[in-house]
Amino acid sequence: MTALHVRCLVRERDVDLELDVAAGETVAVLGPNGAGKSTLLAVLAGLLRPDRVDGASVVLGGRPLDGVPPHARGVALLAQEALLFPHLSALENVAFAPRARGVRRRPARETARRHLAAVGVADLARRRPAQLSGGQAQRVAIARALAAEPELLLLDEPMAALDVDVTPALRQTLRTVLADRTALIVTHDVLDALVLADRVVVIERGRIVEQGPTQQVLTAPRSAFAARLAGLDLVPGSWDGEALRTPTGLTIAGLTDPPADGDLRTGDAAAALFRPSAVSVFLEPPGGSPRNHVRVVVTDLEPLGDRIRVRAREDHPDGVRLAADVTPAAVTELALTPGVPVTFAVKATEVRIYPTTTTEAADSGTIKRPVPHETPARDR
Numbered sequence: 001m002t003a004l005h006v007r008c009l010v011r012e013r014d015v016d017l018e019l020d021v022a023a024g025e026t027v028a029v030l031g032p033n034g035a036g037k038s039t040l041l042a043v044l045a046g047l048l049r050p051d052r053v054d055g056a057s058v059v060l061g062g063r064p065l066d067g068v069p070p071h072a073r074g075v076a077l078l079a080q081e082a083l084l085f086p087h088l089s090a091l092e093n094v095a096f097a098p099r100a101r102g103v104r105r106r107p108a109r110e111t112a113r114r115h116l117a118a119v120g121v122a123d124l125a126r127r128r129p130a131q132l133s134g135g136q137a138q139r140v141a142i143a144r145a146l147a148a149e150p151e152l153l154l155l156d157e158p159m160a161a162l163d164v165d166v167t168p169a170l171r172q173t174l175r176t177v178l179a180d181r182t183a184l185i186v187t188h189d190v191l192d193a194l195v196l197a198d199r200v201v202v203i204e205r206g207r208i209v210e211q212g213p214t215q216q217v218l219t220a221p222r223s224a225f226a227a228r229l230a231g232l233d234l235v236p237g238s239w240d241g242e243a244l245r246t247p248t249g250l251t252i253a254g255l256t257d258p259p260a261d262g263d264l265r266t267g268d269a270a271a272a273l274f275r276p277s278a279v280s281v282f283l284e285p286p287g288g289s290p291r292n293h294v295r296v297v298v299t300d301l302e303p304l305g306d307r308i309r310v311r312a313r314e315d316h317p318d319g320v321r322l323a324a325d326v327t328p329a330a331v332t333e334l335a336l337t338p339g340v341p342v343t344f345a346v347k348a349t350e351v352r353i354y355p356t357t358t359t360e361a362a363d364s365g366t367i368k369r370p371v372p373h374e375t376p377a378r379d380r
Contacts, residue, residue: 001022001023002020002021002022003021003022003024003152003182004019004021004044004059004061005018005019005020005058005059006018006019006057006059007050007055007057007058008036010048010051010206011051014036014205015206017036017203017207019208021152021184022182023182024180024181025183025198026178026184026185026197026199027183027197027199028184028186028187028197028200028201029184029201029203030187030188030202030203030229031202031203032204035204035205037186038186041077041186043057043058044058044152044154045070045075045077045154046068046069046073046075061074071100075153076145076146076152078141078145078158080156080160080161083141084129084137084144086128088128089126089127090116090124090127090128090129090140091113091116092112093129094111094112095111097144097149100148101148113125115144115146115147118143118146119139119143119177120169120173121136121143124140134161134166135167135170138158138159138161139173142174146177152182153178153181153183154183154186155174155183159171159189171191188229190229193214194214194218197214198214199211200212200217200226202217202223202225209222209223210226217230221273227273231275231276232275233276233279233322234272235250235272235322236320237272238268239264239267240267246320247318248319248320250294250319250320252272252292252294252351253351254272254292254348254350255348256352256353256354270354272352272353273354274346274351274352275350278346278350279322279323279324279325279345281326281342281343281344281345282342283342283343285345286343286345291345291348292346292347292348292351293344293345295314295315295342296319296322296341296342296343296344297341297342298310298311298312298337298338299313299338301337301338307326307328308325308327308336309324310323310331310342312344315341322344324344
């Protein structure tokens with residue numbers, strides 16, 4: 001059953017998207033900065049009035065919310081910062097939510113104690129926010145949001161401001177409290193989506209470019225942003241009959257995944273997808289076995305476990321961004337630093353080429369079909 005329907009049209013911000021959320025479903029909203037994620041949450045919370053559309057912009061539990069003030073919508077918003085009242089104890093902060101609904105003081109406090117216990121900070125009830133750590137304060141904020149008994153819970157990167165050693169425990173707490181609740185969580189952390197969300201929605205430039213079950217989207221991405229988030233390289237272009245060709249003139253050979261109505265046809269929009277672990281890095285184009293060669297300039301080096309992720313951009317003003325995973329020894333041997341020109345090479349057998357819906361979709365990196373399990377790349 002659909003619990004939430006939203007048509008978010010804000011022309012001033014170039015945001016136009018439509019989304020349904022089922023009762024008890026947690027949806028992770030992903031996208032680059034400025035994509036429209038915060039605009040969506042503001043419209044749902046009643047903090048931003050959308051442009052007029054046919055029918056209600058927001059319908060929650062069958063109830064149109066257009067014109068309903070934030071406090072009467074049945075929506076709770078949990079932001080990056082806990083935003084607790086500094087003069088109130090943790091208990092009174094949480095009790096504020098039911099008190100604001102007209103609940104008397106004693107039952108409101110009982111409700112607050114129950115929710116503080118649910119998030120594991122019952123022993124901190126008497127402390128004020130200044131006496132709490134960041135993780136503890138965020139747990140109290142979660143308890144306060146839950147104490148409001150919202151029909152819809154919105155979470156705007158609730159762990160972004162916390163230390164990395166705090167987030168795993170809080171993530172597990174959220175996993176427990178979000179069970180069977182209707183919720184949207186905006187996050188840039190792929191682990192948040194994997195642990196907390198039933199479904200993922202990807203927003204780019206104010207539009208939904210991809211959505212689906214969490215596991216499918218993050219292991220078989222259909223958008224450039226989701227591919228980057230999942231740690232995959234994606235190259236959009238068109239099929240020339242033998243390989244993928246990009247607007248910059250780059251040619252990528254690979255194994256094709258034909259659409260249901262037959263093979264890829266010349267001129268069809270398509271995209272190539274491969275793993276950074278399948279990419280080798282050379283100072284000059286190598287010989288030997290057939291490979292795809294892309295001349296790139298290193299932009300960043302990122303530690304990744306026992307590997308280094310080398311991020312680079314095609315040596316062209318409109319070139320694609322790619323990544324390769326190499327050993328620390330390779331970084332030293334090749335003297336890789338930002339600004340160094342190198343060649344990325346990947347075998348055609350490691351590349352999958354998929355059709356996209358239109359040329360415009362290819363330009364934005366939106367793929368129509370899911371990616372099957374790929375053959376693991378050899379260690380490099």
